[in-house]
Amino acid sequence: xxxxxxxxxxxxxxxxxxxxxxxxxxxxxxxxxxxxxxxxxxxxxxxxxxxxxxxxxxxxxxxxxxxxxxxxxxxxxxxxxxxxxxxxxxxxxxxxxxxxxxxxxxxxxxxxxxxxxxxxxxxxxxxxxxxxxxxxxxxxxxxxxxxxxxxxxxxxxxxxxxxxxxxxxxxxxxxxxxxxxxxxxxxxxxxxxxxxxxxxxxxxxxxxxxxxxxxxxxxxxxxxxxxxxxxxxxxxxxxxxxxxxxxxxxxxxxxxxxxxxxxxxxxxxxxxxxxxxxxxxxxxxxxxxxxxxxxxxxxxxxxxxxxxxxxxxxxxxxxxxxxxxxxxxxxxxxxxxxxxxxxxxxxxxxxxxxxxxxxxxxxxxxxxxxxxxxxxxxxxxxxxxxxxxxxxxxxxx
Amino acid sequence: xxxxxxxxxxxxxxxxxxxxxxxxxxxxxxxxxxxxxxxxxxxxxxxxxxxxxxxxxxxxxxxxxxxxxxxxxxxxxxxxxxxxxxxxxxxxxxxxxxxxxxxxxxxxxxxxxxxxxxxxxxxxxxxxxxxxxxxxxxxxxxxxxxxxxxxxxxxxxxxxxxxxxxxxxxxxxxxxxxxxxxxxxxxxxxxxxxxxxxxxxxxxxxxxxxxxxxxxxxxxxxxxxxxxxxxxxxxxxxxxxxxxxxxx
Numbered sequence: 001x002x003x004x005x006x007x008x009x010x011x012x013x014x015x016x017x018x019x020x021x022x023x024x025x026x027x028x029x030x031x032x033x034x035x036x037x038x039x040x041x042x043x044x045x046x047x048x049x050x051x052x053x054x055x056x057x058x059x060x061x062x063x064x065x066x067x068x069x070x071x072x073x074x075x076x077x078x079x080x081x082x083x084x085x086x087x088x089x090x091x092x093x094x095x096x097x098x099x100x101x102x103x104x105x106x107x108x109x110x111x112x113x114x115x116x117x118x119x120x121x122x123x124x125x126x127x128x129x130x131x132x133x134x135x136x137x138x139x140x141x142x143x144x145x146x147x148x149x150x151x152x153x154x155x156x157x158x159x160x161x162x163x164x165x166x167x168x169x170x171x172x173x174x175x176x177x178x179x180x181x182x183x184x185x186x187x188x189x190x191x192x193x194x195x196x197x198x199x200x201x202x203x204x205x206x207x208x209x210x211x212x213x214x215x216x217x218x219x220x221x222x223x224x225x226x227x228x229x230x231x232x233x234x235x236x237x238x239x240x241x242x243x244x245x246x247x248x249x250x251x252x253x254x255x256x257x258x259x260x261x262x263x264x265x266x267x268x269x270x271x272x273x274x275x276x277x278x279x280x281x282x283x284x285x286x287x288x289x290x291x292x293x294x295x296x297x298x299x300x301x302x303x304x305x306x307x308x309x310x311x312x313x314x315x316x317x318x319x320x321x322x323x324x325x326x327x328x329x330x331x332x333x334x335x336x337x338x339x340x341x342x343x344x345x346x347x348x349x350x351x352x353x354x355x356x357x358x359x360x361x362x363x364x365x366x367x368x369x370x371x372x373x374x375x376x377x378x379x380x381x382x383x384x385x386x387x388x389x390x391x392x393x394x395x396x397x
Numbered sequence: 398x399x400x401x402x403x404x405x406x407x408x409x410x411x412x413x414x415x416x417x418x419x420x421x422x423x424x425x426x427x428x429x430x431x432x433x434x435x436x437x438x439x440x441x442x443x444x445x446x447x448x449x450x451x452x453x454x455x456x457x458x459x460x461x462x463x464x465x466x467x468x469x470x471x472x473x474x475x476x477x478x479x480x481x482x483x484x485x486x487x488x489x490x491x492x493x494x495x496x497x498x499x500x501x502x503x504x505x506x507x508x509x510x511x512x513x514x515x516x517x518x519x520x521x522x523x524x525x526x527x528x529x530x531x532x533x534x535x536x537x538x539x540x541x542x543x544x545x546x547x548x549x550x551x552x553x554x555x556x557x558x559x560x561x562x563x564x565x566x567x568x569x570x571x572x573x574x575x576x577x578x579x580x581x582x583x584x585x586x587x588x589x590x591x592x593x594x595x596x597x598x599x600x601x602x603x604x605x606x607x608x609x610x611x612x613x614x615x616x617x618x619x620x621x622x623x624x625x626x627x628x629x630x631x632x633x634x635x636x637x638x639x640x641x642x643x644x645x
Contacts, residue, residue, distance in 0.1 A: 134505075134507060161469070164462075164463045164466035168463040168464050171507040172507055172508075172509055172581070173581075174507075175508075176509075176582055311573050311574075312570075312572055312573030312574050313573065345478075346474075357585075360580070360585060360589070361581070361582070361583055362580060362581045363578060363589065364579050364580070365577065365578045366475060366577050366578075367474040367478055368478055368576075369570060369576055371575070373590060373593060376578070376586075376589075380586055
């Protein structure tokens, strides 16, 4: 009668499910005797991101599309452009007349201020023009998690709070980074000049230094706008949806081509050319790249035994003691689903590089008190390196 | 600089409530807290030994939408970490915080809530205190804008915020931790450090310089926010116990 003795050891996968916190902690702080390096349960170093793949032009019926895969998190993004005639904008006649006035005024000031400032001004662009994107809602991103991407998200369910706040974050980031130029989204109409009597009388000589294109634009008229519907589907969700979604938006917008459109006077409508060669790409401002982080606390009770939170000064002393002894917390870059479930504090840094100089576009931290000035500085450095990585990935795809 | 004004327990039916006005941003928030309550949707399998924190933000003129979901998430992140959900009577129950924006600027689609966020956070905190929900610490928050010239403005109005180069919301715990940081717009890290120092001075009243000198900036920024919140609660406690104090 040979009955196999019940095994007293657990395979790692079961241990990971039963004691997730202890499992990750054991990986990050291995016993000194084992001579193993501190590594995350998924085999990455704490500041290592998952391998990222990007592919653009995956969907044929969109103006631009991309699939971005960050580890097991996959986001599909499609950009669809639709025409919004200015006749359909209820407040257009009112708001447009006022904004064109300020434009004129601004141009006069500009020409008075000599040309040296011109280059800077060009970069900055008119805040008035920019507000068109915001006021007329020319960018409409929507993120969907109800695709069966993870067991927690039921397909066909209404958008969860997470999906809604991600949509909002993407829209907000599109607005604050001013990624898309309003100029790219305008459809102009140039009335044929019928003789020279239209000459501007008051600023004829001031217009001389403004380039010809600008001057021509002055008597042109905006007849329509392109509205970009940016739809993001998280096809597979394994933590850190924001980075993947934002990278997908970025890749898709870089891929977006708008057909040449013009105002047809006879039919009184906007018509588009179907010649592929005439379509033009969007010229985006910069390349902001998002990197997210999570803080893993060694003390599983840190979250609730908070009655005895040490104050910031004590914390610093403990931190110094840590360098010799045991580490208390780890900042994990690009957390996967397993790590996200074990950490409360999150941080997200969006950086861009303009002429070699790093610009932080957005920096968030929430849900805890582990990250302060010094740690955030470290995260910005990590995000800079990530920026280089993502840049090469997006340029190759 | 005119500091914010607040009052505790203006609502009778809620477990705890607070109203908060910030004159510089023009925001006026009414908040209520019900805790501990039984939540119908709560599953016991989900963190059985902890309380669930729910936050609802109601804008003044429009129905709540996507932007509110986002700001609710931020507030839940801050407050959820401070509420001691494992205290007796709170486990498996809910703490429901409702914040109504009564006055002030409208937040349009895609706009950030950053100018309103400190007021919302303070209201939530005061309402929690009014409902006697156990907390590990209190906190104070402020919003700062940095313009193109690098000038830092405290609690900017909606127009100032729109013209600013970057906007920062920082929250500090009563023990000096940085609890929340929300920064948007182009800036570099040195700017952020200046912002952090200023914010810390606004919230706690002192700023420690490079050489360890403590500069008192109370005159420039008025009373530190931490003190305002403390005094509001002290006043309320004083009123509530006046019968006892008088008798003594």
